[in-house]
Amino acid sequence: MTTSDTKPFENLNIVIVGHVDHGKSTLLGRLYADTGSLPDGKLEKVQAICKQQGKEFEYAFLFDAFLEEQEQGITIDTARTFFMWKGRQYIIIDAPGHKEFLKNMISGAARAEAALLLIDALEGVKEQSKKHGYLLSLLGVRQFAVVVNKMDLVGYRQDVFDGIEKEYREFLGQFKAVPSQFIPVSAKLGDNIANRSGRMSWYSGSTVLETLGAFNKETARSEQPLRLPVQDVYKFDARRIITGRITAGRLKVGDHLVFSPSNKRANIRTVEAFNIEPQPTEGQAGQSIGVTLDEQIFVERGEIASHQEHLPLVSTAVRANLFWLGKRPLEKGRKYLLRVATKEVDCEVASIHRIIDTMDLAQQQGSTTINKNQVAELTLRTKTPVAFDLSSSFEATGRFVLVDEYDIAGGGIITELVHDDQEFLREEARRRDFAWVKGEVTVEDRAQQYGHRAAVVLITGGRHTGKSFLARKLEGRLVADGRHAYLLDGENLRRGLDADLSEEERGQTTEMARRYGEVARLLTDTGLIVVSTTNPFGLAHHEASQAIRTLVHPAPVIAVHMSKTEEELPPNTDVALTGPTDFDAATARIIDELKRRGVLARAIGAKPIFQYSI
């Protein structure tokens, strides 16, 4: 074992992948033995046992025995072992080849900073060699080397090695993966593991240990534009601290931050820390930090803070590559919970474009399900707008997982933004918010004063279902309870704001919804709870409510749908009222929903209780 008197330690997480019998245990046994990482006498003990049993000694036994000692016989799941070499501690994430192999290999590789991919020189490139190579790329493990093992069994021939290198490089090239090195080794005999082999003079590249030593800790992310996904907001004492882990770039006191998708903005006042003297004034990628802002804006978990020059993307739809590990297949049309960085949002699988066969990257189209261990390209649609990046430009904010029921059941990378119909309005809202002239009174001041936050309650449904009556009843009840509510009927806009428009212009739902949305946005900015029906928008009410949502964002829209009989609910309905309406009960349900969404709450506790920040 090497001490690190001169050089500080660092950790590097390594995963070793490859086909089941291509020699992972032997390679690991050799690495542990050659770096002096085994307990005293272990090597001799295993050698003696082999001799006694008349078996040829193998390094795989050594590693298995080492593991067995460490693990007391359970060779399941992802295990971690450690060895030290030249001032660095290597954490080897090992995923033994059992039935849940892929799930564990993926869990292991997702944690890895670098990988070794093993190929047997005698057997050549196998299905798992390809699958693992593809998955490493999908998981974002960009640093990896290919170890061509068992060179002793092919007479150390260069042409065999070259053939494997050529074939595998071509395969990897199809998805632009480039290994740092192809290394011909015999793990069994120790060729090119710790020591350079005398039997392959044709190879002048680095050994396995040299290759490991050349893997870098990733530091380049600090040079990227800033990404700080908001993890939580704390108010344990006088400080209101926004926390999160910087996933890219850097920030410092005084920086102007924009939070997406809410478009809230403020300057960093302080960087907070415990037991660090002097108090830090900056932060960079990798750090879990906390900042206070110069203005009391309310931001929520899931938003991404960035600098204004380099904003993340915002949409309700993305195209992605996904691998599925769920117990039941992923189905088109079903709802899942999408998690991108710290954002959690309901989503639906809008379409499955193709399933990718990792063996030859052939594509299968027209499928409506994705089975366990399959990889696919798909489009996801989210209930509310999400801030994200493409994985080609930002790793952490460009990848996601899907949760099915209680479990993380799949993961993937975002490859494209899918344009949705709200794009122009969203851009309008962004430009408008950035240029908004503000008074001294903050949204928070108003919320404290009023005892509630702003929101829009939008009542949809067919004719004669009682929408207008309910809207009036709700407004009355809210005001009677001391809330600040206002019935904003679209009709009134037509008679005033829109009075100068021609009949034809008034027939354009998009423009009418936009005007309504901007007025509602003014009212929510004053802290009101706006109550409305979608009567004025007629059949186009769905389109109109989408536009209103986009324009009043991030104020929550509570969608209430009324119908006389069971019918399919419009997307994003929060309260469904079916059959003859008991208006008191209906009002109570809407008020409950307002409470659940954090609109009606009096205090701001230590733990953020508001689901929506305004």
Next chain:
Amino acid sequence: MRHLRQLEDQSVYILREAYKHFGNLAMLWSMGKDSTVLLWLARKAFFGHVPFPLLHVDTSYKIPAMIEYRDRLAREWRLNLVVGQNKEALAAGMNHTMGRVVCCTALKTNGLKQLLENKGYTGVILGVRADEEGTRAKERYFSPRDKHGDWDFRDQPPELWDQYKTTFPPGTHIRIHPLLDWTEINIWEYIKLENIPFIDLYLDKGNGTRYRSLGCAPCTSPIKSTAKTVDDIIEELRHTTVAERSGRAQDEGRGMELLRKDGYM
């Protein structure tokens, strides 16, 4: 030092995830070096505060100095300390001579289970490390336990990037392990870096022995060592090839596998 800050950033992230997602959260504190570092990391994560209770499952056989230390820090750091004890088992005379696994199961595993059940905690933060012993090397950062507190280590959910399992069926709970990637050396390096108060049982006070791992008095024995300072400990650990928990009787045979499957920490 950079590697310690990286470990710290990861642990702090995990602690904040736990706090965000679990309404009824608690942290186990055995007063040993690991769970004390964990406690310190919680103060880091929450800027000097510890916004959840600390649980100590008291077997009544702990070394007395540990209890004094516990109560002192609880006062100084304003901790919400919850002590649990399997009183029934103790009243029935449970002790290590009845078998170590039997005793650990009754006083620690069952003591813990009773405490979790009574208080209804859905998230429990523990200071286990992957390099301590084999079953812990298999752990996830967020590790589900079923209705009986059992661990199904053969079929664990995937854990990808910084996305952890934070949803679970009613009646079950999640064990959260922010220290999984830390090694024994890292723990001591961090104690030194942050100047964290620790029990001096870990140091040799002149008789050539010290504790390397702390548990119940009857089942934990000191090791031969002349390490008198944290620096001495770090230097000693850089050269040792003796397992950390060699002084812990419960690890003998398949003890830990059996214990942990049934919900031991």
